[in-house]
Amino acid sequence: MTNAPVIRVDHVSRWFGTVVAVSDVTFDIAPGITGLLGPNGAGKTTLLRMMTGLAATSRGTVTVFGEPVRDNPPLYKRIGVMSEHETVYGFMKGREFVRMMGELRGVSNLEHAVDKAIALVDLVDAQHRPMATYSRGMRQRMRLAGTLVHDPELLILDEPLNGADPRQRVHFTHLLQQLAAEGRTIVLSSHILEEVEQLADTVLLIVNGKLAASGEFRAIRAALNQRPYHVKVVSDSPRTLAAAVVTLDSVDAVHVDPDGAVIVLSRNVRDLQIELPRLAKSAAISLRRVEPLDDSLESVFGYLVEQ
């Protein structure tokens, strides 16, 4: 028996004038939680908007449940979408908002569905307050209740954890896992690696509008662990330090830059953090500054793209 993909993105591109936001991306999404991961500006939101039918593709097709998603309103009975934009109708009470979303989506037994959705996001006590008085995290949760009120089979969530505090993150993680366990398909985007690691079974890595990697998170994490890091060390005796550091097991290569800083290439930064101060002390070298050069998310994604 073959399982048809819930979402099929087939050679999809999208450009705005001369700017290519998404370039020839192809993938399928099956039930479970899929994380769309990539740095800010990578094209995640554009891709999600095309997957929800909010934006047209410049080339290629997107189908959801086997049907074109663009200009196909009846399909939205089966889809729940939460965009990254956090604006809410400030004049509305939370419950009014969820009820309106249910009405628009043709929910039968509306009051029961509203009760259930609000309870799911743990906002029963705040449901009769105007949404203008909510914190950022509460607004996100009430928006999620509005997304869940019609009990969709597919959830597409763009940066859903924005503004959530740690307790809310835990609650949200459990909720999504529960929804996925009930057989739903959940696609969520994030630029935070750890966020996706906690939630997603499968990861789609988007960098510069292209699909850089896809598959199980563990495989991508393993590739990340192989990544060499550059560490800049400023000391009072760079050449002596370089000669000593290169002997360490945790170090792959060393060079001294024109400013006199030692640049260390290491695949085992944890050991380097322990060994470097000891080495400096034993060689009577004074360390003035130790800093990673490529600890940004962009460099992590860039490394994966090169692999």
Added chain:
Amino acid sequence: MGSVYRLTLRQLSGKWRLSIMTVLSAMPVVIAILMLSSEHAPSVREFEQVVLSGMLAGSIAPMVVLAIAAAAFGNEVEDRTIANLTLSPIPRWHIAVPKLLAVITIAAPFVVVSAFFTSWVGYLGDVRASVAVTVSAFVGVALYASAFVWLGLRSTQAIGLGLLYIVLWEGFFSGFVSGVRLLSIRHYAITLMHGLDVRRFASATDMSFGVAIGMAVLVFAGFLVSSVRLLRRMDVP
């Protein structure tokens, strides 16, 4: 459709917006009273040209409607809550029609009340003439609403473009170029007034009543259909 209608009513009923509309719609009444109470009271023809045609139909009514209609979609496009509507499993006309009805619901009372009292004052209590002006004003509101709701969906500069249209097209060109009148909401309204009370605006219109009605229907339906098509085809922010 009820949800979109109620939502739009609440969105457009801000105190600041309603205050501006109250001031705007009171102006023709005040001007009419001042004109008639002065030593050199205008003729009926001058009153029709200056107050009813120039001020009410050509400026106040479109500006009141523009203030409401441009925001019907414009505000939601700007703050990106429009996706709440477009991601609903309902036909796009179920979004466009209640938006348009909500705009008319809010704008029409201001313009209609203003039109009735202005003409009541100007025509010295002539009920038939006042009713003709009031009905025509309501039709004008509906037509301007259809056009400006579309404009608010089409452009983020709807207020500026709408004001240009009011000043240049309705105010300037339609007054001098006879061909332009065929595409002027102000002139449909004036022709309608004349059609409902032939004693009024006798020399001010060169358009037949039938043509004005036909064109009004075409304009109203044309902009509404364009809004629905735009909702289907636009990239929703």
